[in-house]
Amino acid sequence: xxxxxxxxxxxxxxxxxxxxxxxxxxxxxxxxxxxxxxxxxxxxxxxxxxxxxxxxxxxxxxxxxxxxxxxxxxxxxxxxxxxxxxxxxxxxxxxxxxxxxxxxxxxxxxxxxxxxxxxxxxxxxxxxxxxxxxxxxxxxxxxxxxxxxxxxxxxxxxxxxxxxxxxxxxxxxxxxxxxxxxxxxxxxxxxxxxxxxxxxxxxxxxxxxxxxxxxxxxxxxxxxxxxxxxxxxxxxxxxxxxxxxx
Numbered sequence: 001x002x003x004x005x006x007x008x009x010x011x012x013x014x015x016x017x018x019x020x021x022x023x024x025x026x027x028x029x030x031x032x033x034x035x036x037x038x039x040x041x042x043x044x045x046x047x048x049x050x051x052x053x054x055x056x057x058x059x060x061x062x063x064x065x066x067x068x069x070x071x072x073x074x075x076x077x078x079x080x081x082x083x084x085x086x087x088x089x090x091x092x093x094x095x096x097x098x099x100x101x102x103x104x105x106x107x108x109x110x111x112x113x114x115x116x117x118x119x120x121x122x123x124x125x126x127x128x129x130x131x132x133x134x135x136x137x138x139x140x141x142x143x144x145x146x147x148x149x150x151x152x153x154x155x156x157x158x159x160x161x162x163x164x165x166x167x168x169x170x171x172x173x174x175x176x177x178x179x180x181x182x183x184x185x186x187x188x189x190x191x192x193x194x195x196x197x198x199x200x201x202x203x204x205x206x207x208x209x210x211x212x213x214x215x216x217x218x219x220x221x222x223x224x225x226x227x228x229x230x231x232x233x234x235x236x237x238x239x240x241x242x243x244x245x246x
Contacts, residue, residue, distance in 0.1 A: 081224030157192015
């Protein structure tokens with residue numbers, strides 16, 4: 001579990017509630033069910049409307065990565081490539097076939113099979129980079145779902161505030177109702193802005209960072225496989241790939 005994600009959410013919410021308390025407000029003043037329905041429902045509806053089904057499905061599947069990120073192990077990847085290079089140097093490219101059959105990562109197995117089949121380096125790089133770029137685009141499109149919600153939430157909050165003010169205007173004959181009514185109306189704006197800036201936009205940016213880590217790891221694999229195809233020394237390959245380490 002990513003502790004920093006939980007810590008960020010707790011600190012953000014605590015700062016919001018703590019600031020409200022220091023200003024003399026209470027928790028009850030920030031609780032408004034109709035405002036929550038308008039902001040959350042409107043935000044989700046707008047984002048779903050603009051998102052194709054396959055991107056929405058992928059975005060929801062990436063939701064678990066917010067708390068349980070699948071960060072690739074760069075050191076493990078380098079060790080794997082060095083092992084492949086040593087086997088290829090000793091037994092030839094065909095010696096990699098048993099390793100390819102046992103390889104758990106689909107992208108790595110695909111690269112090894114291209115290598116074993118005797119493709120030239122240009123063809124190997126072209127095939128793997130197409131795979132890499134396609135995955136990067138799909139993942140960024142999916143992360144864009146959360147970014148879109150972060151963009152819509154403040155505007156939906158304003159709509160909720162306007163709806164609340166409409167109801168306030170109906171009670172102009174009773175001045176005692178104006179102050180509390182206006183306060184409740186603006187709760188929707190708070191929900192929209194807070195929902196966007198404390199949750200949705202940070203989630204989208206976090207997912208994009210994780211996508212970038214994954215893409216960089218795949219680039220490491222591509223460079224390693226190309227180096228093996230070029231017959232480079234395992235030590236030289238290791239020195240080159242260590243430049244990818246964070």
